[in-house]
Amino acid sequence: MIYGIYLIIMEIEIFYMLPWQRNNNKWFPDWIYYDIPVTEIRKLINAIDNEQTVFNYPPIISEKLRKLVVLTNEEEQNNKLEKQIEQTKDEFTKQNVELKQHIKEELTKQNVELKQQMERIMKYIGIEQDNENEEEQDNKEQDNKEEQDNELEQIEQTKEELPRQNVSLKQQMDKLSQQMENIMELLKKN
Structure with missing residues (x-):
């Protein structure tokens, strides 16, 4: 016009x-x-x-x-963005590997503890009591029951703690993956 x-x-x-x-x-x-x-x-x-x-x-x-006019400037920006993307990818992969190792270590520790507790419970259940003294038997039975109750409570506590720890670890992983996606979106926009 x-x-x-x-x-x-x-x-x-x-x-x-x-x-x-x-x-x-x-x-x-x-x-x-x-x-x-x-x-x-x-x-x-x-x-x-x-x-x-x-x-x-x-x-x-x-x-x-x-x-x-813009060609030279865009090439420089693209190179910078590619370097930044590579750096963030490397950082996130390192964090991801570290988190996986930490989760594996925690789970193995908890599994070992549970196995030990189960072995103790099995030992207490399988012990034969002597019939020499009735009082000693009663005391032993009470002690065994208390120990079994304690062991069962510990097992239940660890069972309750495991899902919590798993949930917290999953939340951390979700946060990291979401941060990674946000950074990737920002880099794509640029």
Whole structure:
């Protein structure tokens, strides 16, 4: 639309000129060249794209000019982003491996404790009591019952603690995976 207005004004001005004036290439060249540094062009294009400049009519920037000016800058940014992505991937894989090792260690410790407690319980159940003294038998039975009750309580406590610890470890893993996804999305946006 703006270009059309300029053409109309140009035609009117050319209409009132003499033929030798109209055909003068110094006055009306086919191409007009401007000498401007690339950094200035980048600044202007960024200002226009971010609407930080005020014009009566919006300027038209060709795609060829955008490609010529922005190519070098985009390559540098892409290289930086690729390096950042690789660094974050390495960090997250290290954290992931450490968490897996920690979880395995905790689970093996808990399994060993449970096995020991089960062996104790099995020993207490399998012990034959002497019939020499009834009082000693009663005392031993009471002691065994108390120890078995204690062992059973410990087993129940460890059974209750295992799911809690597993849930907390799963939550930590979920948080890490969510952070990884957020970083990947941010990097994709950039």
